[in-house]
Amino acid sequence: MAHRAVALSDRTGVFAAALVAVAILAALVAVFMAADVAAGLGAADWAAVRFTVTQAIWSAGLSVLLAVPVARALARRRFWGRGALITLLGAPFILPVIVAVLGLLTVFGRSGVLNQFGAALGLPPVSIYGLHGVVLAHVFFNLPLATRLLLQGWQSLPSERFRLAGQLQLTPRALFLALEWPMLRQVLPGVAALIFVICLTSFAVALTLGGGPRATTIELAIFQAFRFDFDLGRAALLSVVQLALAGTAAVAALWLIPPISLGGGLDRPLRRWDARGGAQRALDGAVILLATLFLVLPLGAVVLRGLTGIGQLPPSVWQATLNSVVVAGLSVLVLAVLALPMAGWIATRRRGGVEAIGLMGLAASPLMIGTGWFILINPVLDPARLSLPVTALVNAMMALPFVLRILVPRMRETLQDYGPLTETLGMRGWALWRLLILPRLRPQLGFAAGLTGALSVGDLGVIALFADQERATLPLQMYRLMGAYRMEAAAGAALLLLVLALAVFFICDKWGRWHADA
Amino acid sequence: MKYLTLAAGLIGASAAWAETPELTVYTYDSFVTDWGPGPAIEKGFEAQCGCDLKFVGMGDGAALLARLKLEGARSDADIVLGLDASLVAAAKETELFAPSDLQADYDLPITWEDDVFVPYDWGYFAFVHGTDLTAPTDFKTLAESDLKIVIQDPRSSTPGLGLLMWVKAAYGDEATDIWAGLSDNIVTVTKGWSEAYGLFLEDEADMVLSYTTSPAYHLIAEEDDSKTAALFDEGHYMQIEVAGKLAGSDQPELADQFLQYLVSDAAQSVLPTTNWMYPAVTPEGGLPEGFEGMIQPGKALLVPNAQVPALREEALNEWLTALSR
Numbered sequence: 046m047a048h049r050a051v052a053l054s055d056r057t058g059v060f061a062a063a064l065v066a067v068a069i070l071a072a073l074v075a076v077f078m079a080a081d082v083a084a085g086l087g088a089a090d091w092a093a094v095r096f097t098v099t100q101a102i103w104s105a106g107l108s109v110l111l112a113v114p115v116a117r118a119l120a121r122r123r124f125w126g127r128g129a130l131i132t133l134l135g136a137p138f139i140l141p142v143i144v145a146v147l148g149l150l151t152v153f154g155r156s157g158v159l160n161q162f163g164a165a166l167g168l169p170p171v172s173i174y175g176l177h178g179v180v181l182a183h184v185f186f187n188l189p190l191a192t193r194l195l196l197q198g199w200q201s202l203p204s205e206r207f208r209l210a211g212q213l214q215l216t217p218r219a220l221f222l223a224l225e226w227p228m229l230r231q232v233l234p235g236v237a238a239l240i241f242v243i244c245l246t247s248f249a250v251a252l253t254l255g256g257g258p259r260a261t262t263i264e265l266a267i268f269q270a271f272r273f274d275f276d277l278g279r280a281a282l283l284s285v286v287q288l289a290l291a292g293t294a295a296v297a298a299l300w301l302i303p304p305i306s307l308g309g310g311l312d313r314p315l316r317r318w319d320a321r322g323g324a325q326r327a328l329d330g331a332v333i334l335l336a337t338l339f340l341v342l343p344l345g346a347v348v349l350r351g352l353t354g355i356g357q358l359p360p361s362v363w364q365a366t367l368n369s370v371v372v373a374g375l376s377v378l379v380l381a382v383l384a385l386p387m388a389g390w391i392a393t394r395r396r397g398g399v400e401a402i403g404l405m406g407l408a409a410s411p412l413m414i415g416t417g418w419f420i421l422i423n424p425v426l427d428p429a430r431l432s433l434p435v436t437a438l439v440n441a442m443m444a445l446p447f448v449l450r451i452l453v454p455r456m457r458e459t460l461q462d463y464g465p466l467t468e469t470l471g472m473r474g475w476a477l478w479r480l481l482i483l484p485r486l487r488p489q490l491g492f493a494a495g496l497t498g499a500l501s502v503g504d505l506g507v508i509a510l511f512a513d514q515e516r517a518t519l520p521l522q523m524y525r526l527m528g529a530y531r532m533e534a535a536a537g538a539a540l541l542l543l544v545l546a547l548a549v550f551f552i553c554d555k556w557g558r559w560h561a562d563a
Numbered sequence: 564m565k566y567l568t569l570a571a572g573l574i575g576a577s578a579a580w581a582e583t584p585e586l587t588v589y590t591y592d593s594f595v596t597d598w599g600p601g602p603a604i605e606k607g608f609e610a611q612c613g614c615d616l617k618f619v620g621m622g623d624g625a626a627l628l629a630r631l632k633l634e635g636a637r638s639d640a641d642i643v644l645g646l647d648a649s650l651v652a653a654a655k656e657t658e659l660f661a662p663s664d665l666q667a668d669y670d671l672p673i674t675w676e677d678d679v680f681v682p683y684d685w686g687y688f689a690f691v692h693g694t695d696l697t698a699p700t701d702f703k704t705l706a707e708s709d710l711k712i713v714i715q716d717p718r719s720s721t722p723g724l725g726l727l728m729w730v731k732a733a734y735g736d737e738a739t740d741i742w743a744g745l746s747d748n749i750v751t752v753t754k755g756w757s758e759a760y761g762l763f764l765e766d767e768a769d770m771v772l773s774y775t776t777s778p779a780y781h782l783i784a785e786e787d788d789s790k791t792a793a794l795f796d797e798g799h800y801m802q803i804e805v806a807g808k809l810a811g812s813d814q815p816e817l818a819d820q821f822l823q824y825l826v827s828d829a830a831q832s833v834l835p836t837t838n839w840m841y842p843a844v845t846p847e848g849g850l851p852e853g854f855e856g857m858i859q860p861g862k863a864l865l866v867p868n869a870q871v872p873a874l875r876e877e878a879l880n881e882w883l884t885a886l887s888r
Contacts, residue, residue: 087880087883087884088880088883088884088887089883089884089887092883092887092888093887154765154767155765155766155767155768156765156766156767172711172750172751172767174750174751174767175751257714257716257749257751257752257886258752258882258883258886258887259746259886259887259888261887269716269718269719271629271633272622272626272629272630272719273625273626273629273716273718273719274629274718275629275630275632275633427634427637514619514620514621528592528622528754528755528757528758532761532765
């Protein structure tokens with residue numbers, strides 16, 4: 046095979062990658078220049094570092110541990126609604142964090158459903174604020190992700206082995222040791238590493254559920270240095286710490302992290318001959334029921350509470366909604382312009398090492414990039430004026446690693462299949478994109494755009510640094526309503542936000558599948 | 564980019580064409596709520612100034628100051644309302660404020676002498692709780708109890724900073740031990756007063772850091788006598804809330820006029836039953852009925868304004884260290 050099977054120009058891809066690298070590096074340089082190294086890290090900063098790592102370990106550990114029985118039960122059982130449940134497991138990906146937090150507060154808060162139930166049994170109330178609240182929210186988000194990834198692991202086991210195990214009449218325990226455990230040993234570290242890295246850069250959860258100096262993540266400490274003291278030197282120093290921590294973890298985890306698939310094939314359960322006993326059935330049923338309740342109850346609470354609150358929405362919420370739609374549209378646009386040429390470039394290489402540039406977006410935290418750009422913009426222009434474009438840009442970068450993983454395999458396949466033909470036809474440049482690549486990649490593009498748009502609509506990060514009173518996005522406005530303890534209105538905004546995020550995702554995804562060739 | 568510049572230009576232009584001058588006041592969130600003093604004061608002042616008074620809520624008091632530092636001379640604000648005596652020295656250091664020669668016949672527990680800031684109300688910090696609770700009578704008993712409290716972050720909130728100063732003024736070098744003892748009582752530390760009081764009302768805690776006058780709100784506005792404030796033997800720290808005019812204001816005369824209005828009878832008679840604090844100048848009708856039942860601290864604590872910044876830094880480090888363990 047020739048080194049290059051297709052006349053796809055490298056230039057745009059290299060240019061796009063360079064743009065991403067420059068955008069991140071410029072922020073980095075600004076942060077390093079401004080960092081107040083002389084001040085050093087105080088006891089509270091070290092506490093923030095410790096808390097960041099502790100909560101990430103707990104979150105990753107618990108998510109993975111709990112995901113094992115859930116994925117196992119889902120792999121073993123076939124039941125009505127199984128497909129819908131697995132689709133639901135993908136929902137937290139596009140669920141705005143702050144919406145979930147409100148739902149969790151309603152269920153697990155001191156006056157929430159669970160504590161009322163506990164009080165009826167004479168149990169002391171449990172508070173959701175602090176380490177356990179943060180971990181709870183992270184498990185809520187990552188348990189479904191872990192379950193899906195583990196389910197892929199189960200799905201990868203050849204069905205013949207289960208048939209054999211059935212013939213040998215292996216007990217569930219023996220089957221676990223012989224088949225499932227070796228698979229888990231391969232998959233678990235990667236899943237845990239991915240969740241660990243995601244939780245290291247958590248901001249919105251810590252902002253809402255973290256309580257005081259004892260439950261502050263580094264991202265939150267950056268925000269506090271900004272908003273409470275307006276101490277840019279300190280914010281920059283903390284950003285450097287964040288980068289060192291998350292960067293090291295991301296690079297270390299890079300070779301452990303499993304590929305992110307569209308979830309194709311997960312709806313097709315393997316035929317199983319084992320675990321037919323009543324106790325096993327009951328156990329699996331209970332596990333599936335508990336996991337479903339854990340996911341559905343908070344969301345149900347948001348919808349119920351939101352319906353009563355939707356009438357009380359102040360006009361500022363509608364303005365914020367419009368802003369959010371604009372931000373999401375912008376970030377999808379930016380992403381398409383950056384990711385497509387990059388994917389084209391990566392797909393023509395033999396190895397996907399170039400994806401590392403996309404991963405920079407994961408290691409460099411949103412608040413770090415935000416801090417850097419704030420320092421760059423501040424002397425020239427009022428940063429609040431650029432709050433929406435900057436948010437859109439940072440959102441696009443955050444989505445880049447995921448999107449590249451979605452686009453590259455299909456791009457590679459397309460270029461391999463049609464490369465010789467396009468070469469013969471002398472097709473190149475724009476025509477190649479318009480006639481071959483874009484139509485073939487349409488489903489992946491739609492999915493990627495939906496993901497980016499939904500992530501962007503629900504994001505509460507950089508906007509919190511930049512925004513002033515007049516330029517807020519919907520998540521920020523909702524957070525402000527929660528802060529003013531207008532819980533009903535906040536719940537209304539949450540419902541609106543939930544609907545918006547899901548709508549953005551479904552519209553883009555539907556567009557991708559509509560008349561798709563695939 | 565061009566589009567942005569254009570949009571910014573259009574917004575700027577439309578403001579310049581507007582007929583009525585606009586006075587922008589940055590304040591804390593609870594001031595501008597429907598039940599806060601904001602609406603009444605806006606109506607009262609607009610009736611006499613021929614201007615458009617715009618309140619902008621910016622988190623809590625201390626976050627207001629950070630916001631101003633962030634915006635610098637670029638800020639749209641003409642007035643900042645809602646800093647307190649503890650922040651006066653730090654605020655003056657920014658050199659963003661303009662002096663004011665306003666004189667008023669203050670009824671404050673101390674003599675107010677400041678050439679920049681105008682006090683508009685005051686109160687004592689206190690822990691508010693339900694009457695069904697046997698409240699502790701000092702910080703040490705509180706620390707030993709199992710009671711759950713919500714407090715505010717001293718970096719973003721004036722009550723939070725007030726509590727920091729309270730403990731420091733009462734205990735000096737022992738303050739660290741008090742905080743270490745309190746740390747297991749603290750449910751969470753909120754960014755502002757509104758969040759903390761909201762959590763308390765939703766039963767997330769037994770006590771909340773607020774003011775001796777907070778129960779008056781429940782008594783007068785809600786006819787609910789189930790809330791009271793705990794009287795502490797160490798004495799209670801005082802808060803004096805102030806407003807100031809910004810040097811960069813494009814409406815300096817209007818700003819002066821507003822400060823004058825703020826200490827007038829019209830505004831002062833509104834504050835007790837909307838901001839639930841003692842007025843800086845007792846209005847003609849005296850205090851509203853219900854205020855006489857509020858607890859009276861045996862001893863009033865206050866660190867002189869100029870000494871606050873140094874003490875704050877020391878106390879903040881102690882607080883951060885004790886609570887991050």
